Amino acid sequence: MTSTFEQEINQKQRFQFGENWNRFLTVLNDERISEAEKSLKQMLEMKDLQGKTFLDIGSGSGLFSLAARRLGAKVHSLDYDPESVACTQELKKRYFPDDCSWNIEEASVLNPDYLQSLGKFDVVYSWGVLHHTGAMWNALGNVSGVVNEGGKLFISIYNDVGGSSRRWRLIKHTYNRLPNSLKFIVLWPSFIRLWAPTTIRDLLKGQPFYTWNTYYTSTRGMSPWWDVVDWVGGYPFEVAKPEEIFDFYRQRGYRLEKLNTCAGGHGCNEFVFTKI
Known part of the structure; x- marks a missing residue:
């Protein structure tokens, strides 16, 4: 039976991010992993993630799941693209084989029942993912329900340049x-x-x-x-203005802690929210 993902690929309605990530793994090295760790620590304003639970929604290459695990978090990675899941599994095999503190699954952020079944996390991370789901606002709403009280939500969304x-x-x-x-x-x-x-x-x-x-x-x-x-x-492709994301999460009980904008360009605006 053909999966929904395969149908979308066959209909030319979706980019195969996993193929791209697979090629990226050929240039991945310790220096790049260290940069990923540094970016997490800077944006989350934490020196490490010891004792934290970390949900990586749209794990892609697996780089940031790996970075979070190296920083001490218990990690759950998920991705809609089977090849991205395979990339994440490859990094676990390389760096944390047989590790029971890093779980990886093929799943969709647009499935609220699945997300709720995972429980809540201290850090929910989804960088450059939710605007590629084809239903960005639904995805943004779904991730808001899996953050612990006092936990952090770290997302990035493409800027709306009209x-x-x-x-x-x-x-x-x-x-x-x-x-x-x-x-x-x-x-x-x-x-x-x-x-x-x-x-x-x-x-x-x-x-x-x-x-x-x-x-x-x-x-x-x-x-x-x-x-x-x-x-x-990168398709599907949706965008949002920073104030739209801010208002969306403020109405759902979140406080904005950190914001990095792309200065009005085409890139991603980064947001770190705390669940209050």
Whole structure:
């Protein structure tokens, strides 16, 4: 029987993030893992996660589940994409084989019954995921119910840039509908659009490819090339203004603790809320 995920892929309605994450694992190293750990500690304002429970919704490569586990948390990872689940399982196998404090499941954040069955967590983390579900506001509501009182919710959501966001949505949809042999028609012009200004700026400063080579230090250990593929292919695609996210969670009993915006650009705004 074909799964809902497979049906969406076959209908060209969803990007296969897991394939991208699988390639990312080929460049993952200790330095990138350390950057991921550092970003968690900075945003959560914690020196470690000893004694905490950590829910990673949309675990992707598994990098941040791994980072949380290395920081001492008891981790539960879930992802809708079977290949992303496999990536997370691969990292557990590499770094925490046979560890009973790290569980991994294939599941959807749009299934509220499943989420409720997990109980509540001290930290719920979902970076760059909920806007790809096809039902972002439902997903945002579902995650609000699995945070312990006094616990933290760390999410990131694509910024709403008006007409430009709508154009990118069309580009992403087009990319996913093309056969693999023709995806370069969308990918390479997008890559040039995204990286040419920065590359030229680095050259003028006498530091060729400086931003490219140091990208992982400012992006939670990520890879510049695979982030471009993730951005261009990332569909379904929804966006929100920071104030919309703030109001949504304030009405559900959350207090905003930390906010990092993308300065009005196309990237993600990061939010850390506390359940009060």
